[in-house]
Amino acid sequence: MLSYVRALLLVAIMLPVLADGRTRKYKFNVAVKKVTRLCYTKPIVTVNGRFPGPTLYAEEGDNVLVEVVNNVKYNVTIHWHGVRQIRTGWADGPAYITQCPIQPGHSYVYNFTITGQRGTLFWHAHILWLRATVHGAIVVLPKPNVPYPFPAPQKEEVIILGEWWKSDTEAVINEALKSGLAPNVSDAHIINGHPGPMSDCPTSKGFQLTVDSGKTYLLRIVNAALNEELFFKVAGHQLTVVEVDACYTKPFKTDTILITPGQTTNVLLTADQGAGSYLVTASPFMDSPIAVDNKTAMATVHYTNSVATADLTTTNPPPQNATPVASKFIDSLRSLNSEQYPARVPLTVDHSLLFTVGLGVNPCPTCVNGSRVVADMNNVSFTMPTTAILQAHYFNISGVFADDFPGKPPIAFNYTGGGPKNMQTMSGTRVYRLAFNSTVQLVLQDTGIIAPENHPIHLHGFNFFAVGRGLGNYNPNTSPSKFNLVDPVERNTIGVPSGGWTAIRFQADNPGVWFMHCHLEVHTTWGLKMAFVVDNGEGPNESLIPPPNDLPPC
The missing domain is CATH 2.60.40.420 (Cupredoxins -  blue copper proteins)
Known part of the structure; x- marks a missing residue:
């Protein structure tokens, strides 16, 4: 296991040009503590004994180092939700996507730089249902002497x-x-x-x-x-x-x-x-x-x-x-779209994708009704691998994932109607591959196979622009005429309306493996998730950095 001091030295070697601010160091001790709520006391998993956990403060441009020490019986990872992680996917945190988890009694130093971002984000566990109590805020302040673009609060x-x-x-x-x-x-x-x-x-x-x-x-x-x-x-x-x-x-x-x-x-x-x-x-x-x-x-x-x-x-x-x-x-909601904070909406599209999001039913002989509820994107219920996809991608390890995730539903149907007769989904660890700097338009379409439902979809590694939304089925001939390509809101998590659709656009300018999933934890558990693999561009500044020596083993 790499010592913390050695990890900090490695950081200085690996990231000499990424940060233009100062280095912020945090230590997160993941441990169990008894707390009382609703007149009831129970032990919960906490960070530094606090619920919610501590707020992480930084300024735009800062390099952030967080040593996470796992003192509980569960495997643990921490995701820095909304942090772009430019070329630093090893620090993103989703278990078995960008890293294998931190095992009990072990630690890992998350190392990332806040690049071109300021505002409120948050961190949380990204394994099991530990997010229920393992979470806290991230406050990214503007660079020194840069004011808010609104009246300063007291x-x-x-x-x-x-x-x-x-x-x-x-x-x-x-x-x-x-x-x-x-x-x-x-x-x-x-x-x-x-x-x-x-x-x-x-x-x-x-x-x-x-x-x-x-x-x-x-x-x-x-x-x-x-x-x-x-x-x-x-x-x-x-x-x-x-x-x-x-x-x-x-x-x-x-x-x-x-x-x-x-x-x-x-x-x-x-x-x-x-x-x-x-x-x-x-x-x-x-x-x-x-x-x-x-x-x-x-x-x-x-x-x-x-x-x-x-x-x-x-x-x-x-x-x-x-x-x-x-x-x-x-x-x-509209982007500020000012001279200082422009809305750089992709106006041309290299990949035009349609992903259905919703629930299905698969056979389960041992379950109560002989079946189990599942969730899926484009009829694929994602199977979590046992080796992190980012490691498999970086080291060319075969057999971990397939890059054949469908760009549209395998079978077209009335998505917001009753759905097809066969409600069964496919299973697999399938990703969609993108060339560096390619542009993507993704329509997220709710389905009514069991019942229409809201789905907050989170994309790791990127911000995106929400260019359109509507009820019913997305129509590629008429729906785009109402898109806002001037000042659409920029986000990292978007709600797909019940019985409707949302269209987003982003530029794949961040190499690595990036998870996308429903942020309703039950739906993620059931398989409503996938990943994008973004290939390296030209030269080191457009390439994923090497993994740190203390990356947790599987």
């Missing part, structure tokens, strides 16, 4: 949304996989680790944000929930959206934001109301007949000149199926 606050199970989450998913049925939903939603008062635990305390009247606060909101899209509201206050997924947006005001698992949203909150306390809510959005945890997490915004017993101004969260509220928010 204070900033990280707000992490999530879910809480009373039972062990690994037991929850393992039981579901054994039965072939869907797993139990969570017992509560949480804001910064706390659900707020609940009927089954009225003494449960919620998070409180204390504000000074007249000041403006930048809320860095992260949805770290495993399986649910969430609405976020602050009673009596408007929120000004200024950034999503570490990309600046044209500012707009709203009283409700929608944020899917894997997404981040920065909003300005001005304390312009009277003295008192104001309810903050995080509640689920699901416009299809799928079971979800319908409990609303509650926190408060409390004005400093108020007495502790001040009246609470409340708000009603949107209904669970409030599609118009969700659509209005999504349609309001």
Whole structure:
């Protein structure tokens, strides 16, 4: 095992020109700690004993080194969600995609540079269901003396949304996989680790944000929930959206934001109301007949000149199926597209892809109903390999993956209708290969084989532009006429609407192996995932760097 000091020396040798800022060093100790939520105490896996985990701070251009030490019985990896990882795919983190996991009692130094990014991202475990408790924010500040492109806030606050199970989450998913049925939903939603008062635990305390009247606060909101899209509201206050997924947006005001698992949203909150306390809510959005945890997490915004017993101004969260509220928010998002922060949307397309995303049913003689629910892209339920795909790609190891992932559905059908008679999917470790710097248009099409459902899709290694969306089936002849190629929102995670489609564009300017998957953890577990292999370009600056010596073995 490479020592930490030697790892730092290796970093200096391997990355002499990538960073133009300073080096930030962190140490993450992954260990078990007992915590109490909903009047119930249980041991959970944490980082540095904190839930949510510590916030990682850096500036644009900084080199970041994080030594992750695994002190639990599970294999562990950490993904730096939204970090572009230019040529540093070895630090991306998804287990068996870019690395084999860190085994119990071992460590690994993640080494990456924040290149051309600033804003809010987050980190989380990328193996099993450990993400439920192993997660935290990443705050990337602008370079020194570079101001925000919006009024400077007086204070900033990280707000992490999530879910809480009373039972062990690994037991929850393992039981579901054994039965072939869907797993139990969570017992509560949480804001910064706390659900707020609940009927089954009225003494449960919620998070409180204390504000000074007249000041403006930048809320860095992260949805770290495993399986649910969430609405976020602050009673009596408007929120000004200024950034999503570490990309600046044209500012707009709203009283409700929608944020899917894997997404981040920065909003300005001005304390312009009277003295008192104001309810903050995080509640689920699901416009299809799928079971979800319908409990609303509650926190408060409390004005400093108020007495502790001040009246609470409340708000009603949107209904669970409030599609118009969700659509209005999504349609309001636009890239800033300024001279300093242009929207470089690919205007020509080398690869025009159509991926169906949805659920299927495969035979399972040992399961409850003789079958199991699966998930897929283009009818392929992804099979995780036992050797990391990036290693197989870099060292030309045969037999690990096939680069024949279909660029369109194998069989065309009415995608948002009832679906084909045969609901069975294929299985395989199949990737789609891209030449360096090629451009991609990808249409993500929901299917109604079992039921239409929202799918937040996350692409590793890239930002992309969401150029269009619609309900029903994508029509290649008419749908592109409504594409926004001027200032579409730039993201790393996008929601595919229930019974509809989303079109994204990106340039494959980052060599390596890049995972793409649904950020509903249950769907990823069932196989709704694939990977792109981007070949090296010309010369070392367009090529994947060699793997570090402490890369975990399989």
